[in-house]
Amino acid sequence: MRDPDRPRLPDPRMIPVARSQGWFAPNRPGPARPAETTVDSDETFVRPFVMTSGRTTPLLDGLRIETLVQAPPAALSAPLRFEQRTVVQLCQAPHSIAEIGTALRVPVGVAKVIVSDLATQGHVTVRDAPELSTAAIERIRDLVRAL
Template sequence: MTPADPDPFDPSAAEDMVIRPFLLTGGRTRPVQDGLRVETLIHAREAVSSAGLRFEHRQIVQLCREPTSLAEISAALKVPFGVARVLVSDLVADGSVVVTQREELSIQLIERIRDRVRAL
């Protein structure tokens, strides 16, 4: 081990270690579950045990005890959004989490919001 290499047994160095995104997703770039958007809310099922899940999946289930957006999951795990989407889609497919889609905003509501922001 050279002086520039982080000590693998030092807990503070663990945060600096980089894991390639393709290792987290098993090389997959497309989610199993289609339609997961940035604002999609994810909620863990009550009876789900995170004991048998991989590390990242277990983190997602723990994060989603309360409804959490896909963007928040991505930020909390410090992974690219596409990676978070693949990981969450795996959990949706096995029934560990549930997806709640928010209804899309109407054009009228978007225009009202725009007008009020301009008025500020």
């Protein structure tokens, strides 16, 4: 018979309960990772609607993923917030909206909203990318097929 004052030990046949190692760590049993490696500063996550103030439609119509964006050097001194400042710094040389989305680690739709805000404020200029020639399109097709 069991002594009521003695703590009951878990049954060895039971599956051990895995404790969560944190938000970014995998949910596997094992030793915990040190706190400084659990969350990397580059992996912090901000919801896209926060960057766009909840908007999903750009103010400018006709922005495509290949639209080129360029910022004049004077825009570097403008009082801009986080992602907008990053776009202005990146676009000192022309970049497409797809490249901007990749650099910001956001969906292309979010990049379009940010770029359109900057363009309406006059901090960047947008222009259509030059049309691809038929030879360039065929070369891309052949390279994709080779994959």
